[in-house]
Amino acid sequence: MSTVLKSVSLPGIAIVLMATACSVNQSTLPGDRLAVGTWGGENAGVLVNDTTAHVHVACTLGNFPMPVQPNASGEFTVAGTYVLRAFPVHVGPDLPAQFTGRIQGTRLTLTIAVNDTVEKKTVQLGPVDVTFGREPRMGPCPICKDEMRDTRSEER
Secondary structure, eight states: OHHHHHHSOHHHHHHHHHHHHHHHHHHTSGGGSOOSEEEEEBTEEEEEOSSEEEEEETTEEEEEESOOOOOTTSEEEEEEEEESSOSSSOOOOOEEEEEEEEEETTEEEEEEEEEETTTTEEEEEEEEEEEETOOOBOTTSOOOHHHHHHHHHHHO
């Protein structure tokens, strides 16, 4: 054993320790899952809790169930509901929607295909990019942070 220790230099050990520390930090990032918390971008936001992801794109909003199971490339597709007529007055109705996303580290790219049964057409929103831990910048449309709190209390 002493031969092994003598042949390893102190700078070599430091590099190995730094590489190990970096890999541990990388594994704690939300890269392989849609992490609970706030994901924000320009005119887009995703608020995630253990059971629901609440999405805003411009003045529209929707939800899909959590957790999602991304594939090895970080991609997922999940069914949910979406409201195209949400602001300034919530007119509704909740419409069937397909949420397609790709998670890359702390970045999520999301596209929503909404089956607008009122107008009899499919509406595509996005793709939008949001970043984990960043507050959404929604312009004139507010984001429903209280709605996520209400969703959690209804489930109890």
